[in-house]
Amino acid sequence: MFWEVFFPPEERGFIQNLFEEALEPPYRSSYEHQWRCRDGGSRLISFTISTYFEENTIQCYSVTGLDVTKLRRMEEELWRYRTDLEEQITQRSVELLDSRTRLAGIVDSAEDAIISVDSKQQITLFNYGAEKTFGYLKNEVEGRHLSMLIPNRFHDTHRKHVQNFGKSGKVSKRMNDRSEIIAKKKDGTEFLAEANISQVTVLGEKIYTVVLRDISERMMFEKRLQESLNEKETLLREIHHRVKNNLQVISSLFTMQKLRTEDPDRLSLIQESQHRIQSMALIHEKIYQSEDLSRVRFDQYIRELVTDIFQSxxxxxxxxxxxxxxxxxxxxxxxxxxxxxxxxxxxxxxxxxxxxxxxxxxxxxxxxxxxxxxxxxxxxxxxxxxxxxxxxxxxxxxxxxxxxxxxxxxxxxxxxxxxxxxxxxxxxxxxxx
Missing domain, CATH: 3.30.565.10 (Histidine kinase-like ATPase, C-terminal domain)
Structure with a gap:
């Protein structure tokens, strides 16, 4: 028989069964066999056994063999590559999930409002800081247009600003020169905010992210501080003015005293004291006239002081x-x-x-x-x-x-x-x- 010629004894029974399987529909059976070559090597051969009938009588068997050694090796390599790739994908997915979790934790722990929108300016990210700043919950704003957080009168300006920024190619930019914008809370209250906008392209779509901080209290504090500083400057300026006036009064008293004194030594002492007082009065006058209430242009002061002494x-x-x-x-x-x-x-x-x-x-x-x-x-x-x-x-x-x-x-x-x-x-x- 065929299998007795080409196959070793231990496989002949299996081959005989394949021939018997080929007698049943679809009248075909397959088998891969490690074929030993004359050079001592081996090749993997894929055999196909087909049965041909004529008037329900077996006419012959057709046995074809195809060398699939390289094909199976390629399949094994592809399988190993696929397995490695799946392991890497799994590992990267775990790492990505971990990164997203950590990033989400960082974003939510930030005190500043962090808001991301897509190319249509629909909100895709709204952190806890944004919830506190605007009064909205995350699920109330996600998927809605960013204009809900901006007063109506600024809608067109803001839309054009974002569009121009997207075309500029810049990665980040302050919203304007002073980085201050007007935003709107859930209850309709408007507030002054400091903002920075950035953009990134993900899968061909631009994502814009705004980091925003409510500076209303800070601006109010700065205004009060400036008002207090102005009051103190006014008071200090008035003090210098009054000190100068009082020193001039003392100088005038010395002048009156000189009119009543004929002793040359006493007159000299009075005049020297008067010069000292006038030099201090002139300092206070210069400070009163200066923008800086703690400093004086000494070179200008010297000219006036020495000129006054010469005249005296x-x-x-x-x-x-x-x-x-x-x-x-x-x-x-x-x-x-x-x-x-x-x-x-x-x-x-x-x-x-x-x-x-x-x-x-x-x-x-x-x-x-x-x-x-x-x-x-x-x-x-x-x-x-x-x-x-x-x-x-x-x-x-x-x-x-x-x-x-x-x-x-x-x-x-x-x-x-x-x-x-x-x-x-x-x-x-x-x-x-």
Missing amino acids: YEVYPGKIELQFQMKPVSLHVDMAIPCALILNELTSNTLKYAFPDDSTGKMLIRIEEKPSKKLHLLFKDNGVGLPDSIEIKNVDSLGLRLVRVLTQQLKGKLELEREAGTSFSFHFPITSP
């Missing part, structure tokens, strides 16, 4: 050439007043003693702010100079004692030179209280 001592034109070498310098009032008193004393001393009788000369005032955050103040004249017997550390003059004390108060350094007149060089650290 009735220095005739041409006697003393006054030179200024100054750059714009702004000082805090706590530093400006001591520096002003120092300049007042030095200017007064120069006008009284440096150029006796009809002698003429020069006086130089230089001021600049160094990169090291130090103020350099130079006061120099080419007058007769200080006597060698006078030492700043042990001086009897009230004016020079005041200069020394104020320098120490400002933690400054003073250098005195007596060549070709007198030179006072100060270095003060600039502080900002």
